[in-house]
Amino acid sequence: MKVSGIICEYNPFHNGHLYHIKKTRENGATHIAAVMSGNFVQRGDTAVIDKLERARMAVRCGADLVIELPVQYSLASAEGFAAGAVYLLDALGAVDELSFGSECGDVSKLQKAMDTVNTIAVSRSDEIRSIMEKGYTYPRALSSVVNGIDSEAASIIAEPNNLLAIEYLRALKKLDRNMEPFTVKRINAAHDGDNTENGFASASYLRERIQKRADISEYTTSEWASAIKTALSKGETASMSRLERVILYKLRSSTTDEIAQVPDVGQGLEHRIYGARMAGSLDELLFTVKTKRYTMARIRRIILSLLIGITKDDMRKLPPYGRILAFNERGREILARANGATKIPFASSIAKLSQLGDTAERFAELEIRASDIYGLALETVTSAQKDYRAKIMIDME
16 A cells, blocks of 8 residues: 655646646555645635535545645645645655656756755845845745756746745655655646647636636546536636625725734735725735735735735644545545554544644634635625535545
């Protein structure tokens, strides 16, 4: 038995994800445990369809066990996203390998680039800070300095999946766990690209097609294409644009001190966000705040975190539990293997998990609130407290 862990969002699932799972199986994985973002995702957006449906389809399309990544980690920077997800896989106590995609496709090169970047980040911190003072983001400033020292490392960190892969490797190193890293080289469609090739397309391209109610069956499995079609017919697809007025209300009713408590807000950014409260639309708000230094994804994550009520203190705590969203027979075998080896409790009921202590209660509170807000982003608004009534997917076919 070899259990491989995958960190994912499946927003939506596409043939690239299917290829990743296939290659992970070919590398010897008999079982796959996935940690998946919930109703909000790392690019600072709503998930295209509900987390329970995405978890159900994940099990139908290759995963065996799906665990929810808490919302504060789903809406975190790459570092926080990776730290929370890798911790959950480690805490399960049954995962042998961490499998992830990358443009590089070579773990040793990624590790070398990570070591180079770590060294330069410390030894050339003044130079990096000087570039940031000109209005550039930390990643851009770091990349610029690295490029003058190690061009191979610079080319590696210039690619988005490589950057996330390096954060996974950092998280593994901090845990000092014997979870072997394995990477699958990304092929065909680029991350966030609008080109398609051999049935492969980026998730962002597919989201655009879904918004236009266009067919995506060429780029995903028949199960996922059918699920999206059904969601569209029932008004069960989400868009952040539907949260426009509640976001504007939240900003107009927040103080600079409250904004300053949101993760990833620093160096006076709270004043810039507060100053945008005069905006009359979500787009105006986002573009008023955005600069070369602050990316759109970062601003969107901050705005959604403010709306949900996530604070810096919430990011100082590791997940106190693992919430199971779906599993099949092999998933049951993973849980059996984990029995007695887990670092934290794993269960499906958020009501029961919330009773495990103050930290667990806070994590559950944020998750329930996030789901309630997500319900307002759907074409057909759902009732509140849906997380309490959620029924997980158990697929024994």
